[in-house]
Each structure stands twice: as structure tokens, then as C-alpha cells.
Amino acid sequence: MLNEFKGFAVTLKRLLRKPETIEYPDVKRDMAGRFRGLPSLRADPETGEALCVACGLCARICPTSCLEMHVVPSEEGDRELGEFILRSGRCLFCGMCAQVCPVDAITMSKQYELSTQERDGLIYTKTELARFGEQDPDWWAQV
């Protein structure tokens, strides 16, 4: 008989405590510094210029080949980033692209609300990715 009440004691104890849950989407939880959201492109915080040097390592390491990089010749006769496409429907959010980027031009942004009405909405271009990531700090240096 006592054992039935033992269980009730646990239930009653909970009754007076504050809730453990939050009212999403009105309230959003704080993400850890290393949180891996949508991979995005960073810009230099001082000049506002894109950091990418178009080396292509991110596209090489991507386990699902969801990154597509087009390189074009720059005005100085060097190479620069033409178009950069992320097919986020295939993205594993593993963070390897940001890890291997030698100039930390890719960041794992805090974007995680990514549902769309149509499939094309899952494909992000350079302009969109730059908008998500321009304010982001260096992801790899986060603690």
C-alpha cells in the first residue's frame, strides 16, 4: 500500500515547482557558442568584405557533397568566389566545412528554423549565406 503513495509523493513534489519547459517560439533558448546551425559565409568585421578565398576545401570535405563552389578569375588575375550554393536538404550540419576552412570564412551560424514550403527554398545562394553569416564571429574559436 505504501508503495503506491511513494509514487504520488514524487508527483506532488513536482506540482509546486516552476516549469522546465519554455514557450517556444515566443521564448527561444540560448544556443551554445559552438552551436552548429546553417553553414554561412562570414565577412571581415572591419571592411565588410567576404573572407572566402575560393580554395574549395569545404566542398571537398563535405560528406554529402551539398556544397557547390564556382571559382572565377578576379580582376587582379587571381581567383575569387563566383557562386556558392548550399543544398541544405542534404546538409548533415556536421561542421566539417567550417573546420577545414583555412581562413575561417565559413561559420556554423545560429540559424536553425529552416523549414520552407517548397524544395527550392532549401537551396541557398552566396548572397543569402553571406547575409546569415556576416555578423557571426569566428566559429572555430568559440568556446
Add this chain to the structure above:
Amino acid sequence: MTATDPGAPTSFGTFDVSDERQISERSREMVLNMGPQHPSTHGVMRVVLRLDGEQITHADPVIGYLHRGVEKIGETRRYSQFTPWTDRTDYVAAPQNNVGWILAVEKLCGIEAPERAQYWRVIMAELSRIASHLVWLGTHALDIGALSMSLYCFRERELILDIFEKFCGARLTTNMMEVGGFSRGIPPDLVGMIENFLHIFPSKQQEYSDLLTENPIWIARTRGIGVIEPEVALDYGLTGACLRGSGINYDVRKAQPYLVYDRLEFDVPLGTNGDVYDRYLVRMEEMRQALRIVRQCLDQMPTDGPLMLNDSNYAIPPHDTVMRTAEDMQRHFVWVIKGFSPPPGEVYVAIEHSKGELGHYVVSDGTPTPYRVRIRTPDFVNLQILPYMAQGALLADAVALIGTIDIVLGSVDR
């Protein structure tokens, strides 16, 4: 019979309505499909049940609904690229899958991570063991009717997932291990979070115990149900709590110690009756032992020292020197673009996963991609005991029997 008949035979589910046996003049066996969208099958699994009244005369699990060809994917990716895929086999215990895969690759390459990294791997694996057991406990109790248990268990699991998020940035599909150790430092307040968890969790676990261990309804639903005799458990090749619940002392961490488990003290809990209740007790005790292991790791671990192996062949160079030294930059580009090539050979590395023995068999032909990857998942093997346990059980106990094996369908199907 037409093709649209729900009882039509399929290539892997061999039951049709004509299989129903005549039991007496007025009654016959009933074939009932449980799943694939049944909430208590913990994923997409179908169990074809043959019923004589309320008694199960035969249960046949039909799997494959979540098959993604992970092993084949492993053969087309470079060694380091496959780690995120291992997260997705058993997705409730991703760090342990990472450990299994990374240890197999490291053995193939003949390298070993620095001591400090090994301790951190053990900590993450043991925390993930607790998280996995919490999911099991919550859903298993929910299946049997203790709804609030699932909420309590998921509450504490959050603390562990926050630790994972702090450590690597992801909560579920962690991809936190790397060949050679960890190339990223440990966040300064991570140890505090783990200490906090170690402080909070024992009292919470006592709550679960208060709710279930002596609860007469819980005992009535679990004791004497789904008994697996020790010799049957061995015959079926069970591992993990399903084997130890039957009283057989086999734990890979003790039998073939890996990482730093040989330096840690912990007990292997054993059951006596091999029923659902004993397996519950075994897993509860495993959570307590996991806490002990994490505690010892935090105490024994060297406070500083390298986390990543300095190895020019297999490990990724340090991130901050890539753009500073020419040698590291070259190594980095080669590592990313070409990958590394372990010497030709084959390895099998088993670890004690929260569900049993998780083995990775990898064959290298000396190229940057594996020739063959085979993952021996404990869930797939343990699931095969279901028909044996269900024979003669009541229909109401079917959910308890599925729950007690502790399967994750991503891991069964791969």
C-alpha cells in the same frame, strides 16, 4: 488474393491470411500487424503477430523501413568523412558510435589518441550511455503506462544534451570524435556542467526508482515477463543488458578493455531471472556505474597535455597553424583533398555500446576510402530474440517486450 490485400505476402514478411490456423471449430488464429507506424515500436518497425485470443503464438519482426545503406556509404567516403554518418546509425547515442568508428580507424592506422583525449572520449561515451538509457527508460515506462516517467527522463537528458552542445555544437548527431583525438579545445566551463550533472542526477534517479522499482503495477507488468534463459541468450548472440539481465557476465569494457577503461573501477550489474524487470534493474545500475566512471575520469584525467595526436600521416594539423606554417598548410590541404590512406589490412573493433556490443569491421586496401565497412549493431542482433520472448505472451505485453530489448531502428536497419 490481390496485391492490395493487406495480408498479401511480401518478400520479407511471409504472412498472409491463409496462414491463420484453425484452432477449433469456431475460432481461428488472427494475424495482426503492429506497426510500422506504431508508437511503441520506437521507430519504423512492423511486427506481424499471430494471435490465439489474447495470446501471441508467433511474432515476426519485419525490418528495413529505415535502411539507408550506411555501410555502403562508408565505402564511398573517406575515413574522416564517414564519422557524421555513424551518428545516424544509433541516433540516441551518437558519441558512442563515433568512438566505435574512430577506434576502428585508429587501429587500422596503428595510432592512438593522447591520454587526455581518451579520457574525454570515455566521459562523452558514458554520458551518452546515460542519455541513451534515459530515452529507453522514458519510452519503456511510457509504453507500459507510466506517462510521467518519460517527461522526467527527458528532463535530465536535456542536461546531457546541453553538455554535448557545449562541447561540439550539436545535441543529437554530434560528430564529436576525430581520428587522433580532438582538434578543438575543451570549453572552460564544460567540467562545471558535468560536475553539476553528476551532482543532480543521483537524486533524480532516486525519483525514477521511487516511481517504478517497488511500484506494484510496474512489477506486475514486468516481473516474469519476457524471460530469457542464460543459454538462450548466448545462443541468440545477445549482448548488453539483454545478456547481463540473464546473469551472464560479459561486458566488452571488461573483457577487451579499450580506451582507458582498464584504469577505471566499475561494476557490471547482472540480473538473475532474465525478465523485463531484471533488465530494468540492470540498466538502472548501469547508469549509476556510468556516473562513477565519469567521476573517476574527471579526477584521474591529466589537466593539460595535448588533445590531438601530432601525426603527419593521419591526424588533421592544428587549425591555428594552417595559415601560418607552410608545412601545416600543405598537410592540411592534402588531408582534406586526398584524405589519408591506412595500410592495407582489416580490423574488427568492438566497444560496449549502451545497447550491447557495437563492432566496426573495416577493410582497407590502402586507398583513402575503405574497401569494406561492416557495422555489427547490437540492436539488430538483440531484436532477433523477440519471437522467442513473445511466444505465449499476452498481446498487452508485446510493447513491454519490444521496449525491453532497447532497439533504435536506425541502428537495426542502418
